[in-house]
Amino acid sequence: MAETRNARRKTCGGRVSIAAPLFVLATVFFLLISRSPGHAAGSGAEQPGAECLACHGDKTMTTTRAGKTVSLYVDGKRFAASIHSSFGCTGCHADLEGKDLPHETPQPVKCGTCHTTEQEQHARSLHGKAIARGDALAPYCVNCHGNHDIVAVKDPRSAVAPLKVPFVCGQCHREGTTVSRNRPIPQDNILENYSESIHGEALLKKGLSVAPNCATCHTPHLILPHTDPASSINRKNIAATCTKCHTQIETVHRKTIRGELWEKQANVLPACPDCHQPHKIRNVFYAQGMADADCMRCHANEKLRRARDGQSMYVNVAEVNHSRHSEEPGRLRSVACSQCHSEVNASRVRPCETIVHGVDCTACHDEIGKQYAASIHGQLFNKSDPNAPTCKECHGTHGVLGKQDPQSSTFATNVPVLCARCHREGQKAAVRYTGLQHEIIGNYTESIHGTLLKNGLTVTATCTSCHTAHQILPRTDPASSVNANNVPDTCGRCHHGIEEQFENSIHAKRVSGFSKPLPVCNDCHTAHAIHRTDEDKFRLNVMGTCGRCHAQIAETYFDTYHGKVSKLGYTKAAKCYDCHGAHDVLAVTDPRSHLSRANVAATCGKCHAGATRRFAGYLTHATHHDPRKYPFLFYTFWGMTMLLVVTFVVGGIHTLLWLPRAFQMRQELRAAEEKFAATLDAPASQEGTDA
Amino acid sequence: MPSDRRQFIRFSRLQRILHICMIVSFMCLALTGLTLKFSYTKWAAVISHLLGGFENAGYIHRSAAVVMFGVFITHLVDLYKLKKREHSSWFSLILGPGSMVPNRRDLRELVDTLKWFVGRGERPAYGRWTYWEKFDYFAVFWGIAVIGSTGLTLWFPVFFTRFIPGSFLNVATIIHSDEALLATGFIFTVHFFNTHLRPEKFPMDITVFTGRMPLEELERDKPREYEELVASGQLEEKMEEAYQPIVIQTIRTFAWAALTVGFFIVLWIIYAMLFAYR
Numbered sequence: 017m018a019e020t021r022n023a024r025r026k027t028c029g030g031r032v033s034i035a036a037p038l039f040v041l042a043t044v045f046f047l048l049i050s051r052s053p054g055h056a057a058g059s060g061a062e063q064p065g066a067e068c069l070a071c072h073g074d075k076t077m078t079t080t081r082a083g084k085t086v087s088l089y090v091d092g093k094r095f096a097a098s099i100h101s102s103f104g105c106t107g108c109h110a111d112l113e114g115k116d117l118p119h120e121t122p123q124p125v126k127c128g129t130c131h132t133t134e135q136e137q138h139a140r141s142l143h144g145k146a147i148a149r150g151d152a153l154a155p156y157c158v159n160c161h162g163n164h165d166i167v168a169v170k171d172p173r174s175a176v177a178p179l180k181v182p183f184v185c186g187q188c189h190r191e192g193t194t195v196s197r198n199r200p201i202p203q204d205n206i207l208e209n210y211s212e213s214i215h216g217e218a219l220l221k222k223g224l225s226v227a228p229n230c231a232t233c234h235t236p237h238l239i240l241p242h243t244d245p246a247s248s249i250n251r252k253n254i255a256a257t258c259t260k261c262h263t264q265i266e267t268v269h270r271k272t273i274r275g276e277l278w279e280k281q282a283n284v285l286p287a288c289p290d291c292h293q294p295h296k297i298r299n300v301f302y303a304q305g306m307a308d309a310d311c312m313r314c315h316a317n318e319k320l321r322r323a324r325d326g327q328s329m330y331v332n333v334a335e336v337n338h339s340r341h342s343e344e345p346g347r348l349r350s351v352a353c354s355q356c357h358s359e360v361n362a363s364r365v366r367p368c369e370t371i372v373h374g375v376d377c378t379a380c381h382d383e384i385g386k387q388y389a390a391s392i393h394g395q396l397f398n399k400s401d402p403n404a405p406t407c408k409e410c411h412g413t414h415g416v417l418g419k420q421d422p423q424s425s426t427f428a429t430n431v432p433v434l435c436a437r438c439h440r441e442g443q444k445a446a447v448r449y450t451g452l453q454h455e456i457i458g459n460y461t462e463s464i465h466g467t468l469l470k471n472g473l474t475v476t477a478t479c480t481s482c483h484t485a486h487q488i489l490p491r492t493d494p495a496s497s498v499n500a501n502n503v504p505d506t507c508g509r510c511h512h513g514i515e516e517q518f519e520n521s522i523h524a525k526r527v528s529g530f531s532k533p534l535p536v537c538n539d540c541h542t543a544h545a546i547h548r549t550d551e552d553k554f555r556l557n558v559m560g561t562c563g564r565c566h567a568q569i570a571e572t573y574f575d576t577y578h579g580k581v582s583k584l585g586y587t588k589a590a591k592c593y594d595c596h597g598a599h600d601v602l603a604v605t606d607p608r609s610h611l612s613r614a615n616v617a618a619t620c621g622k623c624h625a626g627a628t629r630r631f632a633g634y635l636t637h638a639t640h641h642d643p644r645k646y647p648f649l650f651y652t653f654w655g656m657t658m659l660l661v662v663t664f665v666v667g668g669i670h671t672l673l674w675l676p677r678a679f680q681m682r683q684e685l686r687a688a689e690e691k692f693a694a695t696l697d698a699p700a701s702q703e704g705t706d707a
Numbered sequence: 708m709p710s711d712r713r714q715f716i717r718f719s720r721l722q723r724i725l726h727i728c729m730i731v732s733f734m735c736l737a738l739t740g741l742t743l744k745f746s747y748t749k750w751a752a753v754i755s756h757l758l759g760g761f762e763n764a765g766y767i768h769r770s771a772a773v774v775m776f777g778v779f780i781t782h783l784v785d786l787y788k789l790k791k792r793e794h795s796s797w798f799s800l801i802l803g804p805g806s807m808v809p810n811r812r813d814l815r816e817l818v819d820t821l822k823w824f825v826g827r828g829e830r831p832a833y834g835r836w837t838y839w840e841k842f843d844y845f846a847v848f849w850g851i852a853v854i855g856s857t858g859l860t861l862w863f864p865v866f867f868t869r870f871i872p873g874s875f876l877n878v879a880t881i882i883h884s885d886e887a888l889l890a891t892g893f894i895f896t897v898h899f900f901n902t903h904l905r906p907e908k909f910p911m912d913i914t915v916f917t918g919r920m921p922l923e924e925l926e927r928d929k930p931r932e933y934e935e936l937v938a939s940g941q942l943e944e945k946m947e948e949a950y951q952p953i954v955i956q957t958i959r960t961f962a963w964a965a966l967t968v969g970f971f972i973v974l975w976i977i978y979a980m981l982f983a984y985r
Contacts, residue, residue, distance in 0.1 A: 577861075577880065580746040586761035626865045633873025634864070640881055652878050656885035663889060667897035670839070673824035674905070681830075682906040685927075 065095060065105040071117070081121070094165040127157045137237035140246075153188070153195050160184050176236070179219060181229035182210055189230075202379040204359045205370065209295040233257055233294075243382040249294070258288045293354065311353040311368070335415040355380075377407045387486040390495070403444045410434055419485075426485070429469055431478040432460055439479075451490075459545035475510075482506050498543070503536040517599040522606075535565065549598070555587045562592045572637040588623075595619055595636070713946040714919035721785055723918045728778050729847075730965050735771035737891045737972055739764040744884045745979040772858055779851050804935075805835055807845070813838040832930040839901050850890045857883035892976060895969040903966065911966065916958040917950055 071077060072090040079088055095101055106113045108125045128135025138144045138157070146154035162175045169176055176184055188195035190207035203209075210216040210230070218227035233249060240247035248257045314320060315331040322329050336342055341351035354360045356375045360367040378385025388394040388407070396404035410426060417424035425434050436457040438445035446456075460466045460479070468476035482498055489496035497506045504524075508515025522528050523535055540561050541547075547554045559582065563570030573579040573592075581589045593601070595611060602609040610619045613629075620627035620634075638646050640653035718726075742751040742764060758764045786800070794800040801808045815831075817838050822828035836844075857879040860867045864876050903911040914920045926933045936942040950958075 574747065576877070577743075580743050581761050583746040584742060584752055584755040584761040584764075588762070624865050628865070628868060631865055631868040631873050633868070634876045635874050638874075638877045646877075648874075649877055649881060652881045653885070656882060656889075660885060660889045660892070663893060664896075667893060671897060671900050673821070674901075677824055677830070678906040682909070685907055 065090075065092070065101075068105040069095075079121075090164050097167070098165050099167050100164075124156075125158075125163075127161075131157075134237045137235075141237060141239040142241055143239055153199065155188065159187075176231075178225045178227075178229050179223070181231050182207060182216065182220065185230040200378075202358075202376055202382075203295060204373065206295050213296055228261060232261070241382070249289075254288050293358070308353050314366075331414055338417075339415050340418045340421075341416060351380075374406075375408075375413075381407075384486050387484075391484075391486060391488045392490055392493075393488055403438070403448070405438065426480075428474040428476075428478050429472070431480055432457060432466065432469070435479045453543055456544045459542075463544060463546040464548050465546060477510060481510070498538075500533065500536050503538055507537045514599050521597075521599060521601050522603050523601060527602075539564075552585075552587045555591050556582060556585065558591050558593065569637055572639045575639045576636055578636060590623060590636075594622070712921070712949055714917075714949045715922050715925045715942070716919050716945045716947050717914055717925075718918040720918065721781070723916060725778050725782055725785075726915050727961075728774055732771040732774035732778065733890075733894070734965065734968050735767050736775065737887070738968070739768040739771070740884070740887050741891070741972065741975065741979075744888065745975070745983070748975075748979050748983045750975055750979070769862060772855070772862075775851065776855060779855070807836055807841050809838060809841050809845075813841060832934075833928065834931040834935075835929060837929075843898055843901070846890070846893060850886060853886045854883055854890065857886070888976065891969075891972060895973045899966065899969060903962075911959070911962050913955070913958050913962055916962060917955070919947055919949060922946075 069090060069092045072088055073092050075087075075089045077088040078085050080086070100107060108127075109122045110129075111123045112119050139148070143155050147156065160176055167174045171177065172179070174180070186207040187193070189201070190196065191205055195201070196206075211220055215228045218224040219229055235248050238246075238248070240250075242249045242251070244250060245252065247253065312331065312333060315329055316333060318328075318330045320329040321327065341356075354367070356377070356379075357368065357371055358376070358379065359371040359373060364370060376385075378388075389398070393405050397406060412425060417426075419426040419428075421427060422429070424430065437443065439449075440446060440457045441455055446454075461470070465477040469478060484497050487495075487497070489499075491498040491500070493499060494501065496502065504515050504518055508518075518524060518537075520527060525534055528534065540558070541549075549555070559570050559573060559579070570592075574583060578589045578591075582591065596604075597610045600610075604611040606612060607614065609615065616632040617627055617629045620632045624631065635646065635649075638649055640646065640649040643650040738754060739758065742755045742758075742761075745751045755761050755764050758767060790797060790800045794803060800806065802810070812834070816833060819828055819831040820838075823830050860871070860879045861876065861883060864873075868876070902908065902915075905912075920928075922933075933942075936945065
């Protein structure tokens with residue numbers, strides 16, 4: 017046999033490499049079918065899977081799956097010609113081996129049993145991940161490769177032959193398909209643009225099979241979004257991907273490529289698709305009407321208006337040049353018009369006429385786009401709510417500036433003004449809001465944060481410090497930065513020391529183990545109207561604040577000296593937190609508490625210099641209405657009350673009894689006075705006065 | 708009535724000054740103290756605010772307390788001088804004719820008075836001090852002792868808790884405040900009635916301010932004293948010229964002010980006790 021092969025090798029030359037394994041396979045195949053008892057009786061011994069085709073060769077054979085009629089016909093000829101024919105049916109449908117007929121619905125075929133690497137890559141790809149999360153539109157092997165008629169990739173008949181790849185991918189990734197309409201794919205008119213690009217032209221119009229197709233750049237199986245660092249089209253990898261073919265490209269891109277700057281400084285320098293836009297690659301890019309200057313031929317005209325609605329289409333070059341997207345030292349890099357307005361088509365006289373969608377910032381700002389989509393703003397936008405703010409409502413359009421720029425609408429001192437546009441009382445966000453927070457802008461402005469911001473302290477908290485810039489969610493959402501469970505973390509980003517104290521206090525769930533809702537920062541400090549804690553208002557209101565939960569203890573506090581003088585507006589008297597601690601409040605039974613046996617005298621001593629342990633025996637929450645808890649106060653009070661009652665009753669009765677006699681005396685006195693006056697009137701009387 | 712009429716001297720100059728000091732300090736103490744006792748009423752906050760805030764009210768309260776202690780001590784010194792001047796011993800002072808200490812005759816007069824109230828006898832011939840005047844006098848004695856001692860405890864709690872447990876401060880608070888309520892309540896109702904609002908004296912008796920009373924009033928009110936003075940022939944040396952009308956007018960204005968303040972405090976107490984008590 018070896019001799020025969022050698023002889024063949026000599027005669028067939030280069031083709032021996034294919035012929036030899038085929039010969040071995042054929043031998044194995046013959047051995048296999050000759051051992052199969054069914055085959056001996058079968059009609060054609062060379063027909064693979066003949067036993068199965070006895071039934072499945074019938075074109076009318078159908079079954080019903082999930083209410084749909086499905087054909088079970090298998091084209092025997094095409095299967096026989098396929099690359100897998102030698103394995104027979106049970107080579108893939110292994111679970112049907114030796115089953116009685118009619119057999120049940122077979123398990124899905126696992127191509128990965130043999131194609132391990134491809135299977136593993138596919139699982140990591142976005143297609144595989146879509147399958148894993150149960151996306152009904154996600155493609156399986158069969159969707160691209162077919163099933164019974166799979167042939168070698170290099171065979172022009174293959175479904176994934178280079179010339180066919182754009183159409184295989186295009187099944188889903190062309191305009192108007194279910195996938196392109198329902199899945200967030202940042203590129204538009206992919207197939208159309210590709211077919212008109214220099215790559216597409218070479219492949220599809222000129223039949224150059226080595227011209228890059230989809231899989232050349234995106235890889236056949238490990239297809240990943242450009243934001244994934246492992247992706248072949250990631251900014252850092254794209255140069256390597258393109259130079260697979262364009263190996264000599266540095267001769268025309270001397271400065272960037274020769275100098276190796278594009279690999280060393282991939283974040284700063286343009287990557288291939290920044291100039292040669294994906295899917296639209298032209299041989300001479302700038303000459304084709306995609307340069308900014310070409311856009312400005314029309315858009316520099318101040319009177320330019322859109323025919324549809326008369327909206328100004330004027331673009332202020334100065335504004336763009338001043339923006340974060342312009343090329344200036346310290347700025348990110350220059351971004352061309354067509355990089356944002358990506359639906360332009362260079363083959364048209366007016367490249368912009370193919371634009372149907374607005375600018376999608378997430379093409380570059382992918383992570384932020386995901387945050388926005390999850391936020392309440394993004395949720396409303398997805399519901400097509402007319403009030404939903406998009407990127408440009410906050411960041412502007414051509415003049416967009418970074419948040420570090422004092423001119424920017426997103427600069428710290430401008431953020432409250434920005435949010436106020438919708439969230440000020442009476443504005444569109446405030447009117448649809450049904451929660452408890454009102455006058456938030458006014459309250460914030462008056463708050464300690466707002467006051468500091470007014471004084472120019474840019475690191476103080478603005479709206480976005482607590483609510484986040486893009487992941488804004490209502491506080492009822494567990495993922496919200498202002499959800500009760502997350503508030504300590506949110507505030508703790510700045511007030512870290514306080515958070516540490518709080519997390520060790522009785523108010524922390526971890527410490528107390530209470531299942532009931534416990535107070536977090538804003539329950540005591542409020543959400544927006546946060547005041548300094550040394551202000552009178554805060555000190556005088558804190559008992560009511562604590563009293564919302566600790567009703568009884570707050571009530572009895574007002575029965576003793578501290579509470580009474582606080583009621584009268586005395587701010588210096590001890591308030592709840594002066595004794596119990598503010599953020600480090602603990603049960604009084606805890607040895608670390610400010611009021612524990614060991615610490616209480618020192619705590620009192622903060623105000624009462626020289627206070628002793630015995631002094632601290634003063635009952636700060638005592639009431640004389642509780643005979644069981646405070647018997648001596650109760651009996652002292654009632655003793656004193658009895659004394660009062662007895663004294664007033666005796667005095668009162670004495671006075672009441674006296675009244676009639678007193679009136680009688682008054683009358684007698686009046687009578688005497690009148691008599692005396694009468695004697696004065698009498699001219700002759702001189703001695704009557706002493707009588 | 709002729710203005711140059713001579714009147715009977717009932718109170719010495721010192722006694723009159725002490726009574727005025729007592730009124731002023733008592734009013735201040737009552738007003739500032741009650742704001743604290745009834746801190747839960749709106750009135751308390753208003754008055755506290757009018758007095759310049761709680762801290763000021765506290766200063767006023769303690770200053771007035773010092774004046775009150777001063778009155779008390781001065782009176783004791785005066786008593787000591789009286790004993791030295793007119794009595795051989797404390798015993799004689801206490802049992803003497805001018806003594807404030809209640810005796811057997813006061814008991815008899817009380818019984819006779821009650822009989823007179825119900826129409827079963829004549830009005831008793833009261834002497835220099837009637838039994839209710841003696842009661843008022845000792846009520847103040849008792850009040851200053853009780854309120855003063857508890858007040859000092861609350862003023863210097865750190866010092867006093869060297870000797871007493873901290874919770875005694877709570878007890879002292881109750882005693883101080885309830886005894887004060889008793890004092891204000893009693894003075895502004897029973898004392899006011901007994902000496903000023905009594906129909907035959909209405910609207911007020913200013914003897915305690917002028918120190919002197921018309922002789923016929925002495926004869927009518929305290930017949931026994933009058934008779935004793937006439938009998939001993941000492942009446943003439945205890946007579947003095949009456950004050951000028953302008954002095955009387957000033958005294959009346961002051962007395963009216965005190966009466967009014969007292970009256971409003973009583974109304975406030977009643978309001979607080981009936982409608983806002985906790």
